[in-house]
Amino acid sequence: MSSRRRSKSLSLISPKPDPEASSSSKKKLKTELNADLTPISRSSPKPSAAKTRKVKAELSVEEDDAPARFLQPHFPDSDARVRWPLRYARKKKNVVEEKKSRDDSEEVIQALHHYSQAKVDNITYNLLDDAHVKAEGEEDDYICKIIEMFEAVDGQLYFTAQWYYRAKDTVVKDHAHLINDKRVFFSEVRDDNPLDCLVKKLNIARIPLTMDEKKNCLPSCDFYCDMLYLLPYSSFVKLPTSEKKVGSETSSTISSDVDTNEACEVNSQIGDVTQAQQCCKPDVALLDLYSGCGAMSTGLCLGGNLSGVNLVTKWAVDLNQYACESLRFNHPETQVRNEMAEDFLSLVKEWEVLCKYCSLVKSKEPQQKYIDLFADEDEEENEDEKTEEDEEVFEVEKILAICYGDPNETKKRGLFLKVRWKGYGSDEDTWEPIDGLSNCKEKLKDFVTSGYKSKILPLPGDVDVICGGPPCQGISGFNRFRNKENPLEDEKNKQLVVYMDLVEYLRPKYVLMENVVDIVKFANGFLGRYALGRLISMNYQVRMGMMAAGAYGLPQFRMRMFMWGAQPTEKLPQYPLPTHDVVVRGVIPTEFEMNVVAYEEGHKDVHLEKKLLLEDAISDLPAVENDERRDEMPYHEPPKTEFQHLIRSPREEMFDTSTMSKPATHPLYDHRPLELNTDDYQRVCQIPKRKGANFRDLSGVRVRPDKRVEWDPDVKRVYLESGKPLVPDYAMSFVNGSSSKPFARLWWDETVPTVVTRAEPHNQAITHPEQDRVMTIRENARLQGFPDYYKLFGPVKERYIQVGNAVAVPVARALGYSLGMAFQGLAGDTPVCSLPKRFPNILKRRSSKSSEEVA
Incomplete structure (x- = not known):
């Protein structure tokens, strides 16, 4: 067997197979x-x-x-x-x-x-x-x-x-x-x-x-x-x-064979995006696990809507309370749960048992656990009547919520109910273990019946789509103690097992799992192979691909792995081919070269849009200082690029392209930077405002012929007002003196490698091209494709984390379009498909007059 490899870039594809060949x-x-x-x-x-x-x-x-x-x-x-x-x-x-x-x-x-x-x-x-x-x-x-x-x-x-x-x-x-x-x-x-x-x-x-x-x-x-x-x-x-x-x-x-012509024919059946929207839109229920602030599900819903499917995030689960606040604000229709995924799994299992006990779900066997719990309710009521007159009796007025875990921090985990006590206000609400509420059978039935009707929790069969990126911190290169022999024994990788357990229990029609590319690199791809094996063992159809964010209309590269799963009764979604001319960065293991979602070299019939640059994304945003504290402000200037027109569109226009909306009336959210300390601010102020500028341009640093830095013996070391050196030792020693990232400025004509979770400029290029500060939360959000209407919550550092951990919204939107096509049975049999022309910029543009108005 030949050892030749196909080289891939995001700009090329292999020629159409010769029809004469067998x-x-x-x-x-x-x-x-x-x-x-x-x-x-x-x-x-x-x-x-x-x-x-x-x-x-x-x-x-x-x-x-x-x-x-x-x-x-x-x-x-x-x-x-x-x-x-x-x-x-x-x-x-x-x-x-x-x-x-x-x-x-x-x-x-x-x-x-x-x-x-x-x-x-x-x-x-x-x-x-x-x-x-x-x-x-x-x-x-x-x-x-x-x-x-x-x-x-x-x-x-x-x-x-x-x-x-x-x-x-x-x-x-x-x-x-x-x-x-x-x-x-x-x-x-x-x-x-x-x-x-x-x-x-x-x-x-x-x-x-x-x-x-x-x-x-x-x-x-x-x-x-x-x-x-x-x-x-x-x-x-x-x-x-x-x-x-x-x-x-x-x-x-x-x-x-990857035949994009066939994929195009499938898409042409519905014409352009606007025509697709005119189709009937069935409701499709989505559960977003490890949701963060909701970028992945937001993009999926936007893309599904463009394909003609009303994809709605019904439930979301994340451990970060600030991310949950952000998601809850931007998706008021979603039941957002701030808890561990394993507790959520235990909860939905208990919820099904409760629904069976209340005769809301058919069951072949009686739910003896709760039959026994509430069996002696009458006897307990009689005993309560015999209590002393001066002993205070607490009566449950209403059950408000349910969770599995340890809400009272007593180190006793189990099923708990949030109780409103009769005669007391909301400040006195408490979490009570269910076995301590054996005299509240009717109140419990009322709560379960109401929750069942409103679907506060999913039951098996309720979920159409599960998406999520289970954290696998045990494969991180920053983890010196990584278990290379069996990564699943590392507690930091256990969430992958929990994710698959939830899929196995809820049995959705579709699964979309996202993760860093290291999942197929670390330990010979151990965890990626495990995820595939679990889905196959559940009889899901599966395929795995790597997608670069910049290839879908963003000025950053950011490669991620996406794994599709589909029930045997469904069409397996395809991977949408790139829309923008961006070349892949980073190393893909040889065995997984055929998993990069990209056009192959030699194809001449593809016309991709030019890659986006930093200027395309953020040049319309107002100038702010290092000490900016406002969470909301006016735009001041109209959008200058097509990207800016789209990113500033109101939520209503994003989800309904037939709506001729007025320019955005919401303020500009989160356009504030992490405030640098005095020393770092003084360092940033001395970085020249030109392309490629970084700490190497500061006094006292000399660059050797091998591109490594050293102290200039002819220049006296400069110190700041605080007495600390202008050029810190860690900048000189970072990556053995070969790095140019410390205190580096980004530039207008660049594509950013990857948006990160930390905003410190010590070891990464995150400084604004012309302003003496790091990139703001909103600027980073723009690089991730978050719509401007998307407001974030929590301390500044927490908001950076939410943005940096997110799935790039345009990538999720393209995948959502493919999902919607598969849901309607319109997906082709090839693993990839072409998106409609001008996707997603097919959105109706405002008139030139209105576009010049300042929001």
């Missing part, structure tokens, strides 16, 4: 380009023709004694030439053209005859049988479907194998234990092998992906198969309901 050659080429994903066993991908030819010097065709032979009659020549035309391209010219179309050095083996039956070691094999295949030097057998049998012009006997993968030989690798040992995955990887490599017939049952293997309803078989494994984007998809004639050169299952 499907089999195209698929084989795809496989060769990803040699590191090995099918079936060990490091060798399959018993290749080249290898097995060395094992066998010559194949005998004697009818009686040959260990491998074909059984007569052969296919009629006329039928064979139609079905496998490339096997009969005898003319040299045709063979040369075929080699060119395949872009492959391996020549197509020419056939003399094709057969439908063969006999190997007294076992008869039919065309389309499944079989074990043995290669010399390999301990394990491979598994394939026989899709072609032919005698070559030189007398050699061959079969073409289309390979199955065991779980351990897919991208899941070490997490194969999550998946049934008898489960295999069909692929589009195929090649030619000597006939005598066949060793045993197999019975591989093809079953619907929806079949529940836990109910022992699998048919008797050696293995079973319910999914295709496609190498691009590490995709696992349900088997097609119908196939063309397997074994012919024009046969295909779901193509693994």
Whole structure:
């Protein structure tokens, strides 16, 4: 198998496959380009023709004694030439053209005859049988479907194998234990092998992906198969309901080729975005886990709306109280819960039990736990009547809320209810354990019934989409004690398990998980593979891709991993291809090169918009000082760029492009910087206001020929008023003196690498191009694509953290559009799709007159 790689950038894509080339050659080429994903066993991908030819010097065709032979009659020549035309391209010219179309050095083996039956070691094999295949030097057998049998012009006997993968030989690798040992995955990887490599017939049952293997309803078989494994984007998809004639050169299952033309055709079915909005908009309920301030769900909802689906964030969960305040303000329709995800999981499980106890949800078994709890309520009421007259009796007036955890900080975790006591005000509300409220059965039923109707908590089946980015701090490069052997043993990575447990319990139609690219880099991608394995074990279709924020209309690069999951009954969402011309930065592991959502080099038919620069995003914002304290202020100037027009649009226009809104009437929120201390402020004031300026431009610093810094022996060290040095030692030693980031100014014509959570200028470029301060909260929010109407809460440092931890809104919006298309059944079968032209700037523009008005 070839070790060549496809190089990717966000500006290029591979040429459209030559229609003269066969499907089999195209698929084989795809496989060769990803040699590191090995099918079936060990490091060798399959018993290749080249290898097995060395094992066998010559194949005998004697009818009686040959260990491998074909059984007569052969296919009629006329039928064979139609079905496998490339096997009969005898003319040299045709063979040369075929080699060119395949872009492959391996020549197509020419056939003399094709057969439908063969006999190997007294076992008869039919065309389309499944079989074990043995290669010399390999301990394990491979598994394939026989899709072609032919005698070559030189007398050699061959079969073409289309390979199955065991779980351990897919991208899941070490997490194969999550998946049934008898489960295999069909692929589009195929090649030619000597006939005598066949060793045993197999019975591989093809079953619907929806079949529940836990109910022992699998048919008797050696293995079973319910999914295709496609190498691009590490995709696992349900088997097609119908196939063309397997074994012919024009046969295909779901193509693994990236064909953006097909994607465009799918999108053209609904015309432009405005037409899509005119479609019926079904309500789609979303749960945002590890929601932060809500950037991911905001973007998904905006994109879903543009596709014609009314995606609504019904529930959100996060541990950061300030992030929850921000989300609650900007999404008043959302039930926002400020708690740990594992407590939320325990809560929804208890909530289902309560709903069953109150006969709101059907149950096969009585909910004995609560039956016993409230069984003696009458007796307790009688005992209460016998209490002394001077003893105060507290009566529950109303139950207000529910949680699982330790709200009273007593180190006793459990289910608690927030109680309003009769005769007392809200200041006296308390959290009480449910087992201490055994005399409040009717109050509890009233609360549960009301909560069930208003869906204060989701039940299994209520959630259409779960999105979220479980924190995996154990893979951070700043963590010196990372567990490389088993990252899941690190407590800092446990939230990935909790996230998957919530998916397994609530069973949404769609899952979208986001994380840093290190999830596929650290420990050979251990955690990324685990996430894939968990979803596959739950029978979700999955695919994984890496997307750069700048490729969707932002002046920052910021690469992140996004993993789609979809129930077998749903279309698996595609990845939206880039809209802007940005080249990928950073290192992607070789094994996951095919997971970068990007156009491939050599494609000439893509017209991308120019990459955005810092000036495009923030040049309209008013100047502020280092000590600015206002959380709200007027804009002063009209928008200057298309990006600024869009980012300043009112919420109503964002969600309804048919609305001709007036310019934004809300003030400019959060346009204030982290106030630098006196020393840092004095340092920033001395950084020249020009491109590339940083601490190296300060007095006393000299840059050596190797670009590292050193103290200038000819210049006396300068000190600040406080007595501290103008150039701190940490700036000189940062990255062994090779870094230019400390106290560096950004510049107008640059694309920022990544918006970070901390605003200190000590080790990163975060200083404004022309003002003596760091970038404001709003400027960072602009770089993340937050709409200007999005107001943040909490201390200044906390607001920076919310913005820095967020998913870039334009990326989430593009994914939301793909999700909406899939929800409506309009997604294509390829892993990627093209967004509508001018997305999302198709939004109706205000008139030139109104756009000049100052909000």
